[in-house]
Amino acid sequence: MSIQITDLEVTEYETAEQARTDWSFMQDDETVKVAERAAYRLSQDYADTGTIEFDDAYQEAVLILATRPGMVRECLSDPSLGYGVLYTRLHQALVKVVRTDAKHRTKHTSYEGALDVIEVGA
Numbered sequence: 001m002s003i004q005i006t007d008l009e010v011t012e013y014e015t016a017e018q019a020r021t022d023w024s025f026m027q028d029d030e031t032v033k034v035a036e037r038a039a040y041r042l043s044q045d046y047a048d049t050g051t052i053e054f055d056d057a058y059q060e061a062v063l064i065l066a067t068r069p070g071m072v073r074e075c076l077s078d079p080s081l082g083y084g085v086l087y088t089r090l091h092q093a094l095v096k097v098v099r100t101d102a103k104h105r106t107k108h109t110s111y112e113g114a115l116d117v118i119e120v121g122a
Contacts, residue, residue, distance in 0.1 A: 022069035026062075031072065034083050035061040038090045042098060052098050064093045 025031045039057035046052050052060075065072055075086035 020069075021066045022072075023066050025065050025069070025072050028076075030083055031065065031076070031086070034087045034090060035065060038087055038094055041091060042094045045095075046098060051101070057094060057098075060094055060097055061090055064090060064097075068093075 036058060039054055039061045042057045042061075043052055043054040071089055072086065075081040075083070075089070
């Protein structure tokens with residue numbers, strides 16, 4: 001048995017995640033508006049729970065678009081999909097992120113909550 005070592009190409013990226021991100025969508029005003037609309041809708045949908053604010057939702061939306069360049073290219077290159085489908089897919093991805101975060105947050109005890117338990121028990 002022999003081990004074969006393959007030299008990887010040296011790139012300007014520090015991590016593999018950086019190599020897979022594509023920020024070029026930020027140059028398309030309509031795509032940026034899609035991110036803004038999806039973030040606004042999400043922040044309004046979860047306004048009563050205080051789960052996510054617009055700025056945080058927008059940041060998540062931009063990260064999703066940057067890390068899923070294939071989704072962006074697919075929607076924008078196919079006239080039957082376009083910005084409408086991109087908006088729908090982005091909103092669905094945002095909801096998934098927020099629900100996952102909210103689920104983990106409900107399992108988490110805050111520092112103040114832990115102090116209250118200790119004080120009541122003492």
